[in-house]
Amino acid sequence: MTNILDFVIGIDIGGTNTVLGAVNRDGELLVEQSLPTWAHEEPEKLVARIYENIEGLRRELTVARQLRGIGIGAPNGNYYRGTVENPPNLSWKGVIDIVGLFRKYYQVPIAVTNDANAAALGELLFGLAKGMKDFIVITLGTGVGSGIVANGQLVYGVDGFAGEIGHTIYDPEGRQCGCGRKGCLETYASAGGICRTVFELLSERKEPSELHRYSFEELTAEVIAEAAKRGDPIALEAFEFTGKVLGFKLADSVAHTSPEAIILHGGLANAGNLIFAPTKKHLEENLLPIFRNRIKLLPSGVTGGSPAVLGASALIWKEMEQHA
Amino acid sequence: MTNILDFVIGIDIGGTNTVLGAVNRDGELLVEQSLPTWAHEEPEKLVARIYENIEGLRRELTVARQLRGIGIGAPNGNYYRGTVENPPNLSWKGVIDIVGLFRKYYQVPIAVTNDANAAALGELLFGLAKGMKDFIVITLGTGVGSGIVANGQLVYGVDGFAGEIGHTIYDPEGRQCGCGRKGCLETYASAGGICRTVFELLSERKEPSELHRYSFEELTAEVIAEAAKRGDPIALEAFEFTGKVLGFKLADSVAHTSPEAIILHGGLANAGNLIFAPTKKHLEENLLPIFRNRIKLLPSGVTGGSPAVLGASALIWKEMEQHA
Numbered sequence: 001m002t003n004i005l006d007f008v009i010g011i012d013i014g015g016t017n018t019v020l021g022a023v024n025r026d027g028e029l030l031v032e033q034s035l036p037t038w039a040h041e042e043p044e045k046l047v048a049r050i051y052e053n054i055e056g057l058r059r060e061l062t063v064a065r066q067l068r069g070i071g072i073g074a075p076n077g078n079y080y081r082g083t084v085e086n087p088p089n090l091s092w093k094g095v096i097d098i099v100g101l102f103r104k105y106y107q108v109p110i111a112v113t114n115d116a117n118a119a120a121l122g123e124l125l126f127g128l129a130k131g132m133k134d135f136i137v138i139t140l141g142t143g144v145g146s147g148i149v150a151n152g153q154l155v156y157g158v159d160g161f162a163g164e165i166g167h168t169i170y171d172p173e174g175r176q177c178g179c180g181r182k183g184c185l186e187t188y189a190s191a192g193g194i195c196r197t198v199f200e201l202l203s204e205r206k207e208p209s210e211l212h213r214y215s216f217e218e219l220t221a222e223v224i225a226e227a228a229k230r231g232d233p234i235a236l237e238a239f240e241f242t243g244k245v246l247g248f249k250l251a252d253s254v255a256h257t258s259p260e261a262i263i264l265h266g267g268l269a270n271a272g273n274l275i276f277a278p279t280k281k282h283l284e285e286n287l288l289p290i291f292r293n294r295i296k297l298l299p300s301g302v303t304g305g306s307p308a309v310l311g312a313s314a315l316i317w318k319e320m321e322q323h324a
Numbered sequence: 325m326t327n328i329l330d331f332v333i334g335i336d337i338g339g340t341n342t343v344l345g346a347v348n349r350d351g352e353l354l355v356e357q358s359l360p361t362w363a364h365e366e367p368e369k370l371v372a373r374i375y376e377n378i379e380g381l382r383r384e385l386t387v388a389r390q391l392r393g394i395g396i397g398a399p400n401g402n403y404y405r406g407t408v409e410n411p412p413n414l415s416w417k418g419v420i421d422i423v424g425l426f427r428k429y430y431q432v433p434i435a436v437t438n439d440a441n442a443a444a445l446g447e448l449l450f451g452l453a454k455g456m457k458d459f460i461v462i463t464l465g466t467g468v469g470s471g472i473v474a475n476g477q478l479v480y481g482v483d484g485f486a487g488e489i490g491h492t493i494y495d496p497e498g499r500q501c502g503c504g505r506k507g508c509l510e511t512y513a514s515a516g517g518i519c520r521t522v523f524e525l526l527s528e529r530k531e532p533s534e535l536h537r538y539s540f541e542e543l544t545a546e547v548i549a550e551a552a553k554r555g556d557p558i559a560l561e562a563f564e565f566t567g568k569v570l571g572f573k574l575a576d577s578v579a580h581t582s583p584e585a586i587i588l589h590g591g592l593a594n595a596g597n598l599i600f601a602p603t604k605k606h607l608e609e610n611l612l613p614i615f616r617n618r619i620k621l622l623p624s625g626v627t628g629g630s631p632a633v634l635g636a637s638a639l640i641w642k643e644m645e646q647h648a
Binding site for chain 1: 491580
C-alpha cells in the first residue's frame, strides 16, 4: 500500500543535463532540480553529486514524506542488470553498475531503464496510455528510441535491450548510422536525421530557402521547424520526408504488436502537425488493412514536469503496483 | 490443479484438412484424427463434423479421462473475440463466432487463436521454448505467420491481431501481396514466395536447371528443395535469396522484442539447412551489434504429433496455468 505522502525520486541522466524530481503516486512533481552532466566525469562522481541533489530535494519537501524508491532513466540503461552499458553521449566505457552506485547511499528499491522505456511507463501510469495495455512510445530526439508495452507490461526482451525500433532498417543502402550499419530509422527520423534530410534536399533542389544560410554544425531541428512554419519549401519537404520514413517503418511496428496507440515524444514531436500529419498519412498508407483507421498517433500526455523524470519515477511506482 | 488423466482437444483448421487430437498436460498426443475441410461448407456444418470426430476420439481413449477444454488454431483466429475473421483459403465470409459454434456442444473452456500463435504456445509449453520468456515463432507455409511471446505471454495486441510479421514490408516496390500491398515478407518467404523467386531467377539466368520443366501451377517448395539437394543452381539460389529476405526482416523483429530464440515452423522450415543457413547468415549481418551472436535460430521442438494440434491444445493448458 502506498501512502499519499510517499514519493519516488525520478532521475533522467542526459548527455548535457541530469534532471531529478520527487514524484508522488499520482504523477505530481513535488520538487525538481537539475545539474550539469559532465561528459568526462566518472560515474561515481556524478552519482555523488546526484546524491547531494536528492538530499537537497528532500529538504525542500514541505511535509514529511517517505522515499519509496529511485527510478533512473539513462541512455542504454538495462533494467535486468541495473546497468548503463556504453552509453552514447557519455564517456563512460563498458558496463556501469549504476544501481549499485546508488545503493551505497540508499536502501530503497532502485531501478534503471533507458529513457524511451521510462517515457512509456510515464504514459502508462500518468499520461495518455492510462488504461491501455498495448501501445508504443517513440522518442524523436538525438536518437530514435522506443518503449513497447504489450499486455500491460514493458517489453524488455531476454536481455533488457528490446525496443530498438530506431535501429530497424529503412534503406539497407542508406545513410550511415552510429551503430555501424546503414539506413536505420534513426538516421532519418531523429533531430540529426532531419538535418541530414535538409542537406540532401539542398543538394538536389533549386528552390530559395532560408536554410541555405546554415552550416551543418549550425542547423538544428528547431531551426527547420521555425522555417517550415514560415512556409520554407525545403523545411516543409524535410518534414514530409521524415514523416514518410517514420510512418513507413511504424507500419511494420504495428504489424508486430498491434498497439492501440503510438505516442511521439522528444524534440521533433514538439513540431506538432509538421511531423504528425505526414507520419499519420504514411503510416495509414502502409498499414495492413486490418490495422487501418484505428491506430491513435498522439503527442505526450505526461504534463506538469519533465516526461523523462516522471517516467523514471514510474519505473518504481509500476514495480510497487506489481508487488502489491 | 490438473489431473494426469485430464486432456484437452486441440484442433487445427486448415484449408485442406482439419486435424484434431486429445493432448495431455505433458503435450503427449493420446489419439488423433483428421477430416477434410471442404472450402465451401458452412462453418456450422464443419463444426458438426468436428463434434462427431471429437466424440469418436473420446471413445478411443482407453481409460476414463476428463475433457478440460478445446483449443482451436485457425487462419485469422481471434483470441479476444473467439472468432475467425475472413479466413484466407476458406470461403467463410465476415466474422464467424467459432467459439460460439463449439459451445453448442461443449461447456468446457473453448478458445481460438491463429495457427502461428498456437504454434508459439506449443513451443512454450511442450517444445524448445520451455522456460523461455521471449521468443518468436515464424510459420513458413502457404503464408508467413508469426507468434510473438514477450514476458512469457503471447502478444495479441489491442485487437487480437498482433504478430503479422509476414506482412512487414521488405520492398515497397516489390511483389504484389494478397493483402493488397506490395513487397510483404510473405511474398518472398512463404512456400509460394520461393516459387515466385524461382520464376524470377529463371527469367534472369541462363544456367541449366531442372526447374525449367515446371509450370507455375506445378512448382512447389518441396520440388525446389529436392532440386536444391541435388545441387540445382537455381534452386540453391532461390533458398539463398529467401534466407536473405527472411534474415533481413527478422533483424527488425529482433530490434522490437529482443527474443532469446526464433523458431521456424512450416513447410519451408522442413528444408533444413537449405533455409536455416542463409537465414542465419543474413540475420546476423543485419542485426544491431548488441544482438549479434546470441539469437538462437531453431527448428520446431514440438514432437510426437502435429505441432499445430499440440499448439492449439496449449492455448487451453496455458489458460489453466494462468488461472490456477
